[in-house]
Amino acid sequence: MVKVGIVGGTGYTGVELLRLLAQHPEVQLQAITSRKEAGMPVSDMFPSLRGRVGLKFVEPGDAGLSSCDVVFFATPNGIAMQETRALLEAGVRVIDLAADFRIKDAALWEKWYGMQHACPDLIAEAVYGLPEINREKIKGARLIANPGCYPTAAQLGFLPLIETGLADVTHLVADCKSGVSGAGRKAEVGALFSEAADNFKAYAVPGHRHLPEIRQGLELVAGKAVNLTFVPHLTPLIRGIHATLYVRLTGAVDLQAIYEKRYANEYFVDVLPQGAHPETRSVRGSNLCRIAVHRPQGGDIAVVLSVIDNLTKGAAGQAVQNMNIMFGFTESMGLQQIPLLP
Amino acid sequence: MVKVGIVGGTGYTGVELLRLLAQHPEVQLQAITSRKEAGMPVSDMFPSLRGRVGLKFVEPGDAGLSSCDVVFFATPNGIAMQETRALLEAGVRVIDLAADFRIKDAALWEKWYGMQHACPDLIAEAVYGLPEINREKIKGARLIANPGCYPTAAQLGFLPLIETGLADVTHLVADCKSGVSGAGRKAEVGALFSEAADNFKAYAVPGHRHLPEIRQGLELVAGKAVNLTFVPHLTPLIRGIHATLYVRLTGAVDLQAIYEKRYANEYFVDVLPQGAHPETRSVRGSNLCRIAVHRPQGGDIAVVLSVIDNLTKGAAGQAVQNMNIMFGFTESMGLQQIPLLP
C-alpha cells in the first residue's frame, strides 16, 4: 500500500482525486489539507464521498506529509513550488497537478504565470507527466509535472502527425472547447450557472497559459519551432474537453493507420474507426482519450478530433496514472471506470 | 460466474445494465438482444463501452437465453410477460425492469397499462424487488418485478413513517422530479434537448402509472388504504430523481432517529444528518438513495427529501442488487461506484 497525501483538496481536481484514490486497491489515503476548511469532514463538502472517505481536512502542518510515499498538489499555481523541495528531501515523491513545473524555460513560465519561480532548479528535474510520451522517465521520477487539460487533449491529437513529420508545423490550429469545471470551484461570476448555461464563447484568444505548454510539447517532438494558434472556448457542460485540430499535411498519408499504430499499445488512448466523431460524454468520468481523424473533401487538411474528461485524463486521472507508473503498479489500476453515459 | 442475458438493450436502462454488469466480478455477459439492431456491435451504439463490451446485438432467437442463469428484461412494458414463462420453465431466473409484474391486481394493471396481461398467475409469484422491504423473498425468487424509479424514491422516503404508524395516511403528497433520461431513449419531440432544456413542467397530473405502484407498496405496509397525491415533473437533468414528500404526523416523534434506525443496516440507503438537503448529483451513477427529513417551523408536517439516480437505484442498479441477493453474492458487489461529482 502506498501512503498518499493531498495538498489542497477542496477544488474539483481534489474531489476527483479522492473519487479515484478511494477506489484504488493499493492506496491508503493519509491526509488531505485545507487551511480554510481544516476540521471539516471531507464528505460534508462532497456528499458524493459519504461512507467512502472518512478523512477530515487538516492544516498542512498537521498532515504528516513527510511520512507519505507520494503527495499530490491540487492547489492553485505557485503553491507546489514552495513546498516541493522539502518533501523531496524527505524522500516523498510529488505529483503537481498545477502548472509550477510544466514549462522548462523558467523565464517563459514567469512571463505567463506572472510570478517568480521559487525553485528553477527543480523544473529541470521535473518530468512532464504525459505517459504516452514520457513513460520511461516517469518510472524513475521524484517530481511529476502533471499536464494541463487542454495540453493533454491537444498533444495526444497532434503527436502522431508531428512524430511522423507529416504536419506542416508552421501553421497549426487548435480550436478547443472546455466544460465549465475547467474553471475550477472558485466563486466567480463568469462561471455562474446563469452566465455559462445556454451560452458559448471563446476566451483568452490573445493568449492562454496552455499555449506555451502545448507548443513546448510539440516542439520537443518536432525538433524545431512550431507555429500554433490556440483558441479555447467555454461550453455549457460540466466535464469534457473537445480539441479540434487542423493540420496541413505535407504528403500522402494513411491517417487512420498512423493513429492506430501510434496508440496500439496505449490503454488510455482509443482511436475510433474511420469516419467517427468522438463525443465528450463517451469519456465522462474515465481516464480515456478518444481520437478520430478526418481528411475532409480529400483536401490537404487533416482534422483531428480528440476528447478527454478534463478532470480525469486532463487532471486527476492522469495524476493517478503517473502514480501507478512511478510505483510499478499496473498502469490502469484504479482507473477502469466505464464512462457514464447517458 | 453467473451467465447473464439481456433482452432489449438499446435503451438507457440497457446501457446502464451493461455498464454495471461489465464491471461485475461474478457475471459473464452471454447475450444482448435487439431485433432492430441485430448484428451491430453494442459499442457502436454506446461508444462508452468500447473495449469493455465485445458483444453484438443478436436476434432473440439466437441469444441462447434458455441457457442463461438469469435474464434481465430492459424492454417496453408488455414484452416480458410474453416470454417469462418459457424462461422460468427452462430454469432461468427473470428480472423484469419494466412494469409487467409490479401490480398484484391484474385488473388494476390492465386499466393503467391499457393492455391485457398475458400471465396473471405469474404476477402472484413475482416478488417486488425493493430489497429494503422484500430482501428475504428476493433470495428465493424466480421472478423479480424490479420497481419503478419514482416508486423507489417515494417508498424509501415514506416507509419509516408509515411502518411506525406516525403518518396520517389519508393525505400523503409526493411531489417528484425526474431527469429526462426517465423518458427513455425514444425519438419523441417532448424529450428533445430544445424542448426539455431550460424548462420545467409537471406532467400526467391526472394520473401516472407509478401512482398505483407506490400506493400498493404503501398500503401493504400501512395495512390499510392510503390517500396519495402524486405529481411527477420533468426537470432538465439527465439522471436523477428528487422526491419531496409531505406527511402529516399523528404524534410526537424524533424523525431523525426513526430514519437512522430504519436504514442503519442498509448499504444503499444513506440518511443524511439533521438539516441536510440531498442533491441528485450526490448519487449520480451510483446505486444509493440519500434521504433527509425535516419538520419545517416545528409544525405537524414532515418533509422528506429522497434522491436516487433513476437509471441506477431506480432501474439497472437495483436490478443488479436483486441479482446479487438472488445468487447469494454480497449485496453491493459490482455496485460500489462512487457518485460522479461534479
Place this chain on the structure above:
Amino acid sequence: MVKVGIVGGTGYTGVELLRLLAQHPEVQLQAITSRKEAGMPVSDMFPSLRGRVGLKFVEPGDAGLSSCDVVFFATPNGIAMQETRALLEAGVRVIDLAADFRIKDAALWEKWYGMQHACPDLIAEAVYGLPEINREKIKGARLIANPGCYPTAAQLGFLPLIETGLADVTHLVADCKSGVSGAGRKAEVGALFSEAADNFKAYAVPGHRHLPEIRQGLELVAGKAVNLTFVPHLTPLIRGIHATLYVRLTGAVDLQAIYEKRYANEYFVDVLPQGAHPETRSVRGSNLCRIAVHRPQGGDIAVVLSVIDNLTKGAAGQAVQNMNIMFGFTESMGLQQIPLLP
C-alpha cells in the same frame, strides 16, 4: 415621458429592468447607480444592451435621483429602506424590488431578515405591488413593495381557492422550483454552473424568507391564519419558477370555472384549458403567469400549477407593471414581449 432612475443595476433584476425600460415608449432612463462599477458603460457589463442603453453606471450621489419621477431599487435587502424617505420627500415615487417593505409586521421582518428596520412607519404606507390583488391601491401609491418571485407564483395560484373559501387553509403545501438566476448575480460556489447544472435539490426547508410573505398575502385574503408548508428547490434552468400547490378542498367546486372567472380580466394571468400543464419556457422573458388546475383521480386535493419568469413577472416585469399603473399608462405598455420558445 417618465424620468426613471435605477439604484443598483448590476444584478439580474437590474439588467432585466434595463431590457424592459429601454423598450418602454414612455420611459426616459435617467441614471443607473453602482458604487462599485461607477464609470463603466452599462453595455460593457451587459453586452446584450449594446446600442440600446448608452448610460454609464454612476455613483449614487451623482445620479440626480431626486429629480426622477420614479426610482427602482434593484438592490440587496436593507438598502432601499435607507434611502426611500429622502426620495419620497423630494416627490419621487419608489418601487423596491427587494424585500424591505413587503412584510407589514416590522418585528417579523426583522426576525426573518436579521436586521433592524430603518423606517417602520413607511412599511405601513407601502403598497404590496401584486396588481391582481392591489391594483386600486397601487394607482395612488408613493411606495411600492414589489413582491418576491416565489410569492408571486404561489399567491396567484392559491388566491382563487382562498378567496372563494374553498380551501382548507389549515394544510396548504407549496412545492416550488426556481431557476438559478433567482440566486442573483453573486459569486457564490453554490450557484456555479458545475454545482447547479445536471443537479436538483431542495434548500431552506426549515424556513425561507418568502414563507412569511406568502402567508401574509394568503391570510389577508382568508381573513384568518393559514398553515402553509413551503419548500423551495433549485432546478437547472436560468429563468423560471414553477409552483406546484396542493390544496384540500372543502366542498364541491368547478375548479376550472373559478380560475377562469377570477382572471378573466387580467392581462398577465393566463388560465390554461382543463388538463394542461404549463411549462416555464412558455413564459420565458415575458410578464405572464400561466396557471392550470387539476383534481387528480377525482379526489379532494386540488393541484394548482403556476409558472412565471422569476426575473420578469417575479421581479422587473412586475415592477414595470406597477409603474404603468402608478402613472396611468396602459398596464401592458412595454411588457408585450412574446415568450422566447424554444
Place this chain on the structure above:
Amino acid sequence: MVKVGIVGGTGYTGVELLRLLAQHPEVQLQAITSRKEAGMPVSDMFPSLRGRVGLKFVEPGDAGLSSCDVVFFATPNGIAMQETRALLEAGVRVIDLAADFRIKDAALWEKWYGMQHACPDLIAEAVYGLPEINREKIKGARLIANPGCYPTAAQLGFLPLIETGLADVTHLVADCKSGVSGAGRKAEVGALFSEAADNFKAYAVPGHRHLPEIRQGLELVAGKAVNLTFVPHLTPLIRGIHATLYVRLTGAVDLQAIYEKRYANEYFVDVLPQGAHPETRSVRGSNLCRIAVHRPQGGDIAVVLSVIDNLTKGAAGQAVQNMNIMFGFTESMGLQQIPLLP
C-alpha cells in the same frame, strides 16, 4: 399591411417566424399551413403564442396563399421548389428559409442535397438573402433564398478580410458550433436531451451541406476559388451559433478598423471593441450578429469570432429582414428585440 402566409410552421423556424411576425406592425398573418396538424390552433402547439396568434394550422390547399403578398417557406429542403413557381406566377413573393435556392450551380445542389431540382431556372432568379451583401438585389427580388445559419455567421465573419484581399484564401478554416435547435423540431435520438446535454461533439466533418454555400459566397467576393475547411459541432445550448474563423493574413493590416468600417452602417452587425469575445447569449432572441477580431500573439493568423442566434439572424429574423427590404419598410422593423440575458 402586408398579407403573409407561412408554409410549414410546426418547426423551430416556424414558431420563430410567428413570434417575430406577430409583433410586426406592418404584417397581417393570413395563414399557416401544416398537413399533419391541420385544424390545431397554433397556440396549442406553441403555448408561448397563446393570446398572440389566433390562427389554426390549415391544409395548404385551404390557405389562400396565392392571395398573400409574401409566403415564407419554413419547410424541409425540397418543398419550396415544388410550389414556388405557381406562387410567383400569382404575383406572390417567396422567401425560402430552406436550401432550395441557395446554390447557384444546380448540379452541385443536387449532389449535396441528394435530389433532383424541380426548377433550376428559378435558381438563377433567386437572390441570396444576405442583406449585408445583396441589399440592392433584395429590394427588387421576387424570390429570396434565405441563407443557412452557419453560412450567415461564417460569411459575415470572413467578408471584410476577403473583400479587402487580405486573406490567404487557399487555407481558410471555419470551426463552428451550433445550439441543438439547429437540428430542428424532429423526433430524432441524436437530438434528445439525454444525448445532447452535457455533451459536445463534431459532426459531418467529411462534408456538411453548408460547405458549398459558404464557399460559393466567399468565392463570389474573392473572385476566385477558395479552399475552406468547415467543421460544425453540436453544443448543449438551445439557440446560438459561434463561428471561430482562422485566416492567414497576406499583409499588414488594422483588423479592427477594417471590420468597424465594413459594418459601420449595418444595423444588425455589431463589431465589438478590440480584445472582446462575443458570447452567444448576447444575441439570444435577436437578429444581431456580433463580431470580434483578434491577432493572437501578433502572428499572421487572424481569429474572427462571430455569433448569431441561429433561429433569428440565422433563419427567421433574417427572413423578416429580407421582407422588410423587399417591401420598403425600415430594415429593423419588428426586429428590435433586446437579447434575453441572462
